[in-house]
Each structure stands twice: as structure tokens, then as C-alpha cells.
Amino acid sequence: MKTYLFVLAVTAALGATVLHAHAGKEHGAKPPPVAARSQESTAFGRVGDPKKVTRTVSIGMDDRMRFYPAAVTVKKGETIRFVVSNRGKLLHEMVLGTDEELRKHAELMRKFPGMEHDEAHMVHVKPGAKGDVVWTFDKEGKFAFACLIAGHFEAGMIGKVVVK
DSSP states (O other): OOOHHHHHHHHHHHHHHHHHHHTTTTOOOOOGGGGGOOOOOTTTEEEEGGOOEEEEEEEETTTTTESSSSEEEEEEEOEEEEEEEEESSSSSEEEEEEHHHHHHHHHHHHHHHTTTOOOTTEEEETTTOOOEEEOOOSSEEEEEOOOOSSSTTTTOOEEEEEOO
């Protein structure tokens, strides 16, 4: 019984930490300038410098829960500006990551639908609006982008990025 209560307490504390980490931030707010952010690399790349964009890729999304195009190929080392257009009437977002990271984040979004975040690898786009993400792909591999608003990921709102 003590073990059960300990596990329950730890789970509650971790959940509160996740909520607190996202509290008070507007979902999709612009991150601070590049110089103010860490240039540490993630499993799927790093924050790109807007002054060093090598290519712009337009991504459309709509209420059919799809991205257009659903797949993008980039060269290792490219800095891409994704211009993301919401053609629907619902709020959508584009979040870059690995398949596993996106799956875990989607699960959290289902549990905490009001969760807000403003990471450099994501953009939250209101209906009829545009947003952008500037990202440097410094590793080869297959990565993904998705809309993690509750229900959208589950409906298939997922795309692929292949880095060669």
C-alpha cells in the first residue's frame, strides 16, 4: 500500500510539473530570438537561424486533418523555413519531432487539452492564418511533423520529413 501511495504521489507531482511548465504561455507564441535560445541539437535537428535559411517549404493544413504535402525531403545541413497555412476553420498546429516524441506528446495533449507551449520546433496556426518554423536538419533520418491538438493526430494529421 505504501508503494502504491508513493507511486501515486510521484505521478501527481510529475503531472503538476508538466502543467506548470506550460502554464502562462500562449500556445504557439513566437520563441525568443535565435541568439537567446540554445543551439543544442535534438534527435531531429536544431533551431535554425532565419538569416541562414536555404529553402522555404510551404505546408498547408485543413480540417480534413491532413498536411499538404504530407512528405518533405531535405538535405542534411539545410535550414528550412516552413511556412504553414491553416486553410481550415479549426485551430491546427505543426510540430516537428521523432515518431516516438510526437506520439508521447499527442498522448499528453489528450490528457491535458489546454496544455500550452511555445517551442521553436512547433507553430500553432489560427484558421485562415499562417505561421512559420525555421529548423536546421543536422542529422540524416526519417522524422515527422504532426498536429497534436487532441484528436487531430489520431485522425491522421501526420507528415514525414526525410533527411538525406
